[in-house]
Amino acid sequence: MEPSNNIPTPCEWAGGVEKFEQLTDAFYKKVLTDPVLEPVFRHMPAEHSKHVAHFMAEVLMGPKVYSAEYGDNALRHMVGKHIGKKLKEEQRKRWAQLLLETADEIGLPDDPEFRSTFVAHIEWGTRVAVINSQLEENPTTSEEQIPEWGWGEVKGPYEVVGSLFQKKKE
Numbered sequence: 154m155e156p157s158n159n160i161p162t163p164c165e166w167a168g169g170v171e172k173f174e175q176l177t178d179a180f181y182k183k184v185l186t187d188p189v190l191e192p193v194f195r196h197m198p199a200e201h202s203k204h205v206a207h208f209m210a211e212v213l214m215g216p217k218v219y220s221a222e223y224g225d226n227a228l229r230h231m232v233g234k235h236i237g238k239k240l241k242e243e244q245r246k247r248w249a250q251l252l253l254e255t256a257d258e259i260g261l262p263d264d265p266e267f268r269s270t271f272v273a274h275i276e277w278g279t280r281v282a283v284i285n286s287q288l289e290e291n292p293t294t295s296e297e298q299i300p301e302w303g304w305g306e307v308k309g310p311y312e313v314v315g316s317l318f319q320k321k322k323e
């Protein structure tokens with residue numbers, strides 16, 4: 154989606170699709186050395202990390218690269234990858250914690266507004282992944298689109314004016 158009123162999308166603010174590719178590349182390398190997560194991801198294909206980056210960037214209102222790769226079935230395909238995996242809360246928690254640690258290491262923006270938006274998506278997405286992973290059949294239809302995650306209630310990004318945080322001028 155194009156930015157409106159000069160406010161960048163969360164994806165743009167983060168540094169674009171390439172920044173998410175950098176994030177997931179570093180993240181899945183760590184995953185393979187983690188005792189809780191390695192068994193879950195042992196057989197992931199080489200392209201997995203790029204696909205997750207493209208999905209995240211698209212959710213955060215970036216270019217529709219994941220949709221372009223999978224067409225009308227993009228969301229159904231993504232949900233389908235979690236069906237039947239029987240993920241546990243311990244694995245979800247480690248996944249989220251490791252991702253956020255990696256975000257700091259690769260220098261994903263750490264301003265309160267971006268991180269609030271990003272963490273909100275991660276909290277929501279990881280919990281949905283665990284719920285879907287208990288199912289045996291994919292409930293998603295081809296009509297359902299990948300969700301969009303905007304700036305939300307924090308209405309960011311903000312800039313510091315004097316000692317105050319104020320909404321960026323439009």
Ligand code: HEM
Nearest residue numbers: 193196197198204205208231234244245248275278279282
């Ligand atoms: C915000 C949270 C999450 C997002 C955005 C996400 C995204 C994705 C995407 C896009 C795929 C499909 C990749 C493709 O198209 O090839 C996928 C697959 C998968 N995800 Fe997730 N995921 C999330 C959470 C989790 C969690 C918490 C776990 C486990 C702890 C998990 C485990 C898996 C597994 C095992 C696959 C299949 C990998 C394979 O192809 O072998 N996901 N995920």
